[in-house]
Amino acid sequence: MRVVYLDWNATTPPHPDVVAAMVEAATSSWGNPASVHGPGRRARSRVEDAREAVAALVGFDPRDVVLTSGGTEANNLALHHAFASAGGAPSQPALVVGRIEHPSVVRFAEHLAARGVLVAWVDPEPSGRISPEAVAEAMDRAVASGASVRLVALQAVNHETGVIQPVAAVAALCRSRGALLHVDAVQAVGKLPRATLEGADLVSVAAHKIRGPKGIGALLTAPSVRLSRLLYGGSQERGLRPGTQDPVAAAGFAVAAERARHTPARYAELALLRDRLQAELVRLGHEAGAEPLPNGAAERAPHVTNLSFPGWRGEELCAALDLERVAVSSGSACSAGTAEPSPVLAAMVGEARALAAVRLSLGEETTTDDVDEALARFARVLGRTRPAS
Known part of the structure; x- marks a missing residue:
């Protein structure tokens, strides 16, 4: 059987044009981008081409693009910069962030809390949405404690549920209160219009989520943002990300x-296919003895659905589907291998439902035949595996 790949949120298959560009660069542009001779200049041009393309994708200036190893490093750098020093402020610095953010944000926030930063956590609505009102309440709570809010962190699109967060409204709130807004846009770029990120001061992206290579991403900043380094070494990336850049990955x-500038229209077309997939899975689950519960009732990106199957464990269902050559996941790829329930879903709908969750994410190459085949194989799995009583 062929593999039906429905895990595009975990990673996307590299596009043939991407692979071709990397093969060509490996032959022609293998030099050190910091070298001033011809091979170095050719390699440097690949790095700068990437910087310009990413800037155009998000709507920032190429001079404000720092290339990183991926979304995790970009998120770490974004949060680090606001709290690298006391900055002369007499009050305790504060970060406002939700528990449903990506682990690279949540774990760094916990690290900052251990260093003395006041972290005001924001609870999501059961729908999976972080409301602007909840962000405002968290900011008020921090100020009432004598702290000064320096940064608010908010995903554009949640990595597990696909729920779209109110970036523009939170950006306006941050501007009115003198705080910066960092937006993890890893799951948004290439899927939603660029206007989804309007008002963000810092934006993280990752190449492998948009049919590019793994091991490269970027942090984009507003011109007024002055980043502080996490790493020390050479002067690459203005000294913010020392180490020799990879011109092949950059290509x-x-x-x-x-490509990602033109793919949101294709993703918008997936909404009907995603909705049909979800409706049929609910029907199949009901026939098999349990009514699947959709997770994420708020507005979602058009390609993601997340369902809890009462009585099943999500990772066991994923393993059974893998034997049927259907690739789905039970949580964030960055949390794979842990026995803990998804912290995103636990915060939204509780641990029991989180343990039973499966995420399915479509991509630009997903077809009606793929969905039909996945449903047939899903039916086989559910038909021979009864939920625990």
């Missing part, structure tokens, strides 16, 4: 970012 990132 792939450039092509992927250019």
Whole structure:
């Protein structure tokens, strides 16, 4: 049987044009981008092409793009910069962030809390949405404690549920209160219009989520933002990300970012296919003895659905589907291998439902035949595996 790949949120298959660009760069542009001779200049041009393509994708200036190893490093750098020093402020610095953010944000926030930063956590609505009112309440809570809110962190699209967060409204709130807004846009770019990110001061992206290579991403900043380094070494990336850049990965990132400017329309077309997949899975689950519960009732990106199957464990259902050559996941790829329930879903709907969850995410190459085949294989799994009593 062929594999039906429904895990595009975990990673996307590299596009053939991306692979071709990387193969060509590996032959022609293998030099050190910091070298001033011809091979170095050719390599440097690949790096700068990537910087310009990513800037055009998000709507920032190329001079404000720092290339990183991926979304995790970009998120870490974004949070680090606001709390690298006391900055002369007499009050305790504060970060406002939700528990449903990506682990690279949540774990760094916990690290900052251990360093003395006041972290005001924001609870999501059961729908999976972080409301602007809840962000405002968290900011008020921090100020009432004598702290000064320096940064608010908010995903554009949740990595597990696909719920779209109110970036523009939270950005307006941050502007009115003198705080910066960092937006993890890893799951948004290439899927939603660029206007989804309007008002963000810092934005993280990752190449492998947009048909590019793994191991490269970027943090984009407003011109007024002055980043502080996490790493120490050479002067690459203005000293913010020392280490020799990879021109081969950069070549792939450039092509992927250019393509991603035109793919939101294709993703919008997936909404009907996603809705049909979800409706049929609910029907199949009901026939098999349990009514699947959709997770994320708020507005979602058009390609993601997340369902809890009462009586099943999500990772066991995923393993059974893998034997049927259907690729789905039970949580964030960054949390794979842990026995803990998804912290995103636990915060939204409780641990029991989180343990029973399966995420399915479509992509630009997903077809009606893929969905039909996945449903047939899902039916086989549910038909021979009864939920625990």
